[in-house]
Amino acid sequence: METTPTSPVHPSLREPAHRVDPRAKTLWRIVPLIVAAPVAIGALIAAAFSGEFWWIPILTLAAAVLVLAFFVAVVPAWRYRFHRWEVSADAVYTQSGWFNRHAVIIPIARIQVVDTEAGPLEQLLKLATVTVTTASSAGTVRIAGLDAAAAAQVAADLTIATARHTGDAT
Numbered sequence: 001m002e003t004t005p006t007s008p009v010h011p012s013l014r015e016p017a018h019r020v021d022p023r024a025k026t027l028w029r030i031v032p033l034i035v036a037a038p039v040a041i042g043a044l045i046a047a048a049f050s051g052e053f054w055w056i057p058i059l060t061l062a063a064a065v066l067v068l069a070f071f072v073a074v075v076p077a078w079r080y081r082f083h084r085w086e087v088s089a090d091a092v093y094t095q096s097g098w099f100n101r102h103a104v105i106i107p108i109a110r111i112q113v114v115d116t117e118a119g120p121l122e123q124l125l126k127l128a129t130v131t132v133t134t135a136s137s138a139g140t141v142r143i144a145g146l147d148a149a150a151a152a153q154v155a156a157d158l159t160i161a162t163a164r165h166t167g168d169a170t
Contacts, residue, residue: 016086016093024145028076
C-alpha cells in the first residue's frame with residue numbers, strides 16, 4: 001500500500017523523530033578503548049615472556065587492534081544513525097541497535113517508572129540515560145546518550161504525562 005501525502009502514516013511504522021546527542025558517539029568510542037586496554041597490556045606482557053612463540057600474542061594483539069579500530073571508527077557512527085527516540089502525547093518510541101535493530105513503542109498509560117541515570121563517563125560528557133519501565137515482561141526501555149538536561153526534561157514530562165492516566169491500561 002503506497003502512502004500519499006494526505007494519508008497519515010501510523011506512528012508505529014515510522015522512525016522516532018529524535019536522534020541521541022552527538023556526544024554519544026564519543027561515549028561509544030571510549031568504552032571499547034577501555035575494554036581493549038587490558039587485552040593489549042596482557043598481549044604485550046605475554047609476548048615478553050613467550051620466548052620463541054612471541055609472535056602468537058603479537059598476532060593476537062594485531063587482531064585485537066583491528067577489531068578495536070572497527071568498534072572505534074565504524075560502530076559509533078553506525079549506531080548513531082539508527083538510535084532514535086521520541087515522546088509523543090500517547091507513547092514513547094525508541095529504536096536502537098547497530099547490527100540488530102530493536103524498536104519499541106510504550107503507551108504512556110502503561111508506564112510505571114521513569115528514571116534517569118548517568119555513569120562516570122556519561123557525567124563527564126554531560127550525557128544521561130532515561131529508563132522507562134512498564135509491568136510488561138518486556139518491561140524496560142532505555143534511551144541512552146541523551147543530553148543530561150534533555151534527559152531530565154524528558155523524565156519530568158513523562159512523569160507529568162503518566163500522572164494524567166489514572167486508569168488501568170491493561
